Every structure is written in C-alpha cells, then in structure tokens.
Amino acid sequence: MSVADNLAALKRRWARWRDGLRARPAAEFTYRIVVGVVGTLVLAVGIVAIPYPGPGWAIVFLGLAILASEFDFAKRALRYVRARYDAVMAWFDRQHIAVKGVSAAFTGLIVVGTLWLFGVIGWSAGLVGLEQQWLKSPIGLGS
Template sequence: MNESANQSTYSAAKRRWARWRDGLRERPVADFVYRVVIGVVGLLVLAVGIIAIPYPGPGWAIVFLGLAILATEFRAAQVALHWVRQRYDAVMAWFGRQHIAVKALSAAFTGLVVVASLWGLGALYWFGDLIGFQPAWLKSPIGIGSD
C-alpha cells in the first residue's frame, strides 16, 4: 500500500470517529458516561506511568499515553501534555549534553530507587525465598511481602 492510500485510510477512519463522537455529544447522558470512562482510563494509565518512571522501561511513554487519552476529552490534559512534553524534551536534551559521570550517577540513583522500592514492597525477600536465600535484612521494613 502506498503513502497516499495509507493517508486516505487514516483520514476516512478519523472522519468516522469524529462523526461517532459528535453523535455522542448530542446525547448528554452518553456523552457524560463516555467522558467519565475516558477520565478513569486515562488517570489509571497516567498513574501506572508515574509509578513506572523510575524503573527501566517505558515509564514516560506510559505517562504520555495517559495524558494523550485524557487530552482527547479534556482541555487541561491537552495543556498538561504539551507542557510535560516540552519539559521532558528539554531535560533529555540537557541530559544528553552531560558528562559520562553525571549519566553514571543518574543510572546509579535509578538503580538505588528500584532496589529500595523492591525491598520496601517485599519483592527481594520473596525472590530470596524462591532461591533459598532469606537473611533478615531482606525483609521489608514495612512488613509488606514478608512472613
């Protein structure tokens, strides 16, 4: 399929979606329910993304996805998405210009956050239990996940 056919298919799908959404707007109860569902789903995805930020993986991508879901219905989320993306791009550009020592320190801090949170959640003790290694210091300080 060539580029113009892809664009045409995308445009047709976008028009169908817009007509469907306009139909919902004409029905106040359906529109309200739809916006509530979008709000709940968007906030859940956003919360998962925020929790995932310090861990290796797509934490920021999930944050942007959550904001994008919310931005389909809420102007404040559109503004927040734009603002967060600008700040993220600026920080990543700054980080890319830093010395290797700053990058290594950042990686070490990220690793420390991951290990500390896994320890606090009791995951380290649980994993130790799987392999038969259970020193007392692996137990969660707040009692989660340990016997």
C-alpha cells in the same frame, strides 16, 4: 486504498461517532467521565513508573493523550510536559558520563529498594539459603 485514505476514513468515522454522542448529552457525559477515569488511571500508573527502567514517561504521555482527547486542560498539560521532558532530555544528553552514571546508580537504588520493600530480595535469598533478617521486607511482604 492507501494508508492515508484509510486514516482519513477512520477520522471521518470517528468524527461522525463523536457527533452522535454530542447529540445525546447523557451519552456524551458518560463518555467524558469514562475518558477522564481511564486517562487518570493510565497517567497515575505512568507517574509511579517514572523512576523505574522502562516506559514510565511513555505511559504518562499516553495518559495525558487520552485525557487530551476530551479535555482542553489536558491538551495544554500535554504540550507543556512534552516540552519540559524534551528540554530535560536534551540537557541530560549534554552531561558528563559521571552525571549519567550517578543517574543510573540512583535508578538502580530505586529498583533494589522497591524489590527489598516488596520482599523479593528476602524471598530470593531464602531460595538459595542466604536468609538474613536484614534482607526481609520491613513491611512483611514476601516472607
């Protein structure tokens, strides 16, 4: 069997499974609630992760894709967000190196600020004997 045949068989099995759920309203309702909760949680994690280096936007798209598997509003939102993301990335690619440098510095500040807030910087400084009060977290974490 080819990959295309395997994918087609998987789609048919998935469609039969979903048809079975539709035949049982309580099961379909429960399934949609679970998809909504899981998709929303993944989306929320992605939104929090956007300003940090790493897969923040990929997590956002994954959360929207999970939601879009059951909800029409999420399909529209996924198309819109993806188009806006592509437009912003195309704009960013055309920018001068100074704009890209400021963006990298801003990302670095967010990372350092988060590390400071959660007490990682104060804790690390204490490990090497550079304990300073201003390095400690203002919310008392990591002390």
